[in-house]
Structures are given as structure tokens and as C-alpha cells.
Amino acid sequence: MYCTINDHCSKRVVSDQYAIPHSRPWMVMLKYDGRFICGAALVNRPPNHHQGDLAGSSDILLTAAHCLVQHREE
Numbered sequence: 001m002y003c004t005i006n007d008h009c010s011k012r013v014v015s016d017q018y019a020i021p022h023s024r025p026w027m028v029m030l031k032y033d034g035r036f037i038c039g040a041a042l043v044n045r046p047p048n049h050h051q052g053d054l055a056g057s058s059d060i061l062l063t064a065a066h067c068l069v070q071h072r073e074e
Contacts, residue, residue, distance in 0.1 A: 025042070026041055026042045027039065027040075027041060027042075028040040028041065028042060028061055028063075030061075030063065030067060037067055037068075038063055038064065038066075038067030038068075039063065039067075040061040040062060040063035040067070041061070041062045041063075042060070042061065042062075043060040043061070043062050
């Protein structure tokens with residue numbers, strides 16, 4: 001891991017090893033037409049936000065705007 005900004009390293013990045021599939025259930029890979037577009041994260045709402053939802057389910061994805069702008073009209 002390299003630090004480039006004020007020698008401040010994030011402790012969240014541990015190594016360059018691949019994660020075991022399904023070991024990070026809050027991470028999402030966005031694909032369009034079978035191609036990788038961008039990454040995203042699931043955002044949890046407060047408990048009982050929607051009464052019929054499954055426990056731990058989420059319907060919100062948080063990602064960067066540039067991930068979707070180029071694909072808006074496709």
C-alpha cells in the first residue's frame with residue numbers, strides 16, 4: 001500500500017488480495033451489457049423502514065456520479 005496524500009494511509013485497505021466471493025455482502029459490482037461499469041455499496045436503512053422487507057435487505061446503492069453519466073442514454 002502506498003500513501004500519497006500527507007502520508008495518511010487508510011487502514012481499510014489491507015492488501016492487494018482478492019476477496020472471497022460473498023465475504024463482503026455490502027459491496028456491489030455494477031455491470032451494463034455484461035461489462036464492468038463501477039463499484040457501489042449497499043446502504044442500510046433504519047430497522048423497519050419498510051414493513052414487508054427482509055431483515056438486512058437494502059434498496060439503496062451508493063456510487064459516484066461518473067459511474068452512470070456515460071451510460072445514461074445507452
